[in-house]
Amino acid sequence: MKHGLIGLALLSLAACESANTPTLAGINAPDPVRSTVAGGSGRNLPDQVVTSGGGVPISASATFPAPSTAAANQFAVNFLNSIQARSIAERREYCGFFVVDAAGNIAATPPLPGTTASCASPAPGGNAFASYHTHGAYDRGYDNEVPSDADLLGDFQFGVDGYVSTPGGRIWHIELDDRTARQVCGRGCVYSDPGFVPEDEAGIRSSYTVDQIRARYR
């Protein structure tokens, strides 16, 4: 999601509550037992915990250990680079999740098309460790190059990390653990919009908390 800077309507987080079940690319779907326990049905809404038969709340977090940050970052850069051109040409965001299997292999769910400034994600399956989305083409009047406050809050509600690519070719890693977005790599790191217009490049920090992002909108 891109945040409008010139009075454009801020799209609601409700757009993220679509209940489509993600299909998995490259790995097997979670088995029924795991789906039940970890909330892989895709029906649980953000911020909910899934309750086991014994009434003990279980966080809907990844079933398998998350990959190393270095491995996840490298996968994110390569994958997002592979969908940048289409997202930019169609002038809309694409979104999905990165998932990990028992052997530590990373895969991406198929990219779902969004709109100019938003993309409706289903709830993540139990083996998702991060969301991903592109910001598509450069749009005047949006804070294109930095994740939005809603981007961070959506990931925190889902209980996953996040990755974002920008029209200028930046990759950001939204880290759940310390609730901070960090630039994995800067402008031109991945395919960028030929029509990209730099705006206040010197003012783009290497990391942001939600409050620091909101300060950009004032």
Ligand SMILES: [Zn+2]
């Ligand atoms: Zn975004």
